[in-house]
Amino acid sequence: MVVENLAEVERNICAACERAGRRREEVTLIAVSKTKPVSMIEELLPGGTRDFGENKVQELCEKYEQLPKEIRWHLIGHLQRNKVKYVVDKACLIHSVDSLRLAQAISEEGKKRGLTVPVLIEVNVAGEESKFGVAPEETEGLIREIAKLPAISVKGLMTIAPFVEDPEENRSHFAKLKKLNVDIKRKSIDNVSMNVLSMGMTGDYEVAIEEGATMVRVGTGIFGERN
Ligand SMILES: *Cc1c(COP(=O)(O)O)cnc(C)c1O
Numbered sequence: 001m002v003v004e005n006l007a008e009v010e011r012n013i014c015a016a017c018e019r020a021g022r023r024r025e026e027v028t029l030i031a032v033s034k035t036k037p038v039s040m041i042e043e044l045l046p047g048g049t050r051d052f053g054e055n056k057v058q059e060l061c062e063k064y065e066q067l068p069k070e071i072r073w074h075l076i077g078h079l080q081r082n083k084v085k086y087v088v089d090k091a092c093l094i095h096s097v098d099s100l101r102l103a104q105a106i107s108e109e110g111k112k113r114g115l116t117v118p119v120l121i122e123v124n125v126a127g128e129e130s131k132f133g134v135a136p137e138e139t140e141g142l143i144r145e146i147a148k149l150p151a152i153s154v155k156g157l158m159t160i161a162p163f164v165e166d167p168e169e170n171r172s173h174f175a176k177l178k179k180l181n182v183d184i185k186r187k188s189i190d191n192v193s194m195n196v197l198s199m200g201m202t203g204d205y206e207v208a209i210e211e212g213a214t215m216v217r218v219g220t221g222i223f224g225e226r227n
Helices: 002-020 038-044 057-066 081-087 100-113 136-146 167-186 205-210
Strands: 028-032 051-054 072-075 091-097 117-122 152-158 192-198 215-218
Touching: 002 028, 002 038, 002 205, 038 057, 051 057, 057 072, 057 081, 081 100, 091 100, 091 152, 100 117, 100 136, 100 152, 117 136, 136 152, 136 167, 152 167, 167 192, 167 205, 192 215, 205 215
Parallel strands: 028 051, 028 215, 051 072, 072 091, 091 117, 117 152, 152 192
Antiparallel strands: none
16 A cells, blocks of 8 residues: 555656656655554565654654665654764764754764765744744844854754645745745855755645755655554
8 A cells, every 4th residue: 555655656756747747856755654553654665665754762862773775764753863863874964953052962973973964844834833843034144154053964954844734835835945945045154055945744845845945744645654
């Protein structure tokens, strides 16, 4: 079933890219496997899927141990500073940095291990009370501070858009994040590249691609409902 689901998501991504005049290679599909067994992940490996997303450090680490090392693990959930040490060498990208204190902890851990840790800044683009992430107007300032740290590198922005019935309701949020990304990129801050825009989930990834997403994070659409 997951193989068929993935094929459908893939067709939708291609169609969205075509509508937006973008190339398929500009968009990375992250299969969000949180709460799902390794056997479901293994079903996708022969087809070439390599990018998987987890929102909990412990689950990411367990799956990391059990599965082939060519998998690229994305940490997409909130990260606590005391868990940084477990994940800096296992995640290819941490999508959820939203404070200087967390960035400092990541950089410190990276330095110890001789790594430069790639991260995205999580932006609370809709200003939802319940969500992690920095306010749009605070994003550039935070990035400028993080850019001074030795062993962490900002690659772009991430957002978790509101849960909505109609994905069109999130279009303006995606457009706003894209604009913020472009504005910050134009500043050419040393050690900051801003080429990654992680936005769009099962309910709204096509709209996100139309608005410039370079990474979409799809869980339910591939693996089915979670409990
Ligand atoms: C769970 C999760 C997703 C995937 O959500 P679906 O709606 O199942 O596609 C994407 N991003 C983050 C940060 C998540 O926690």
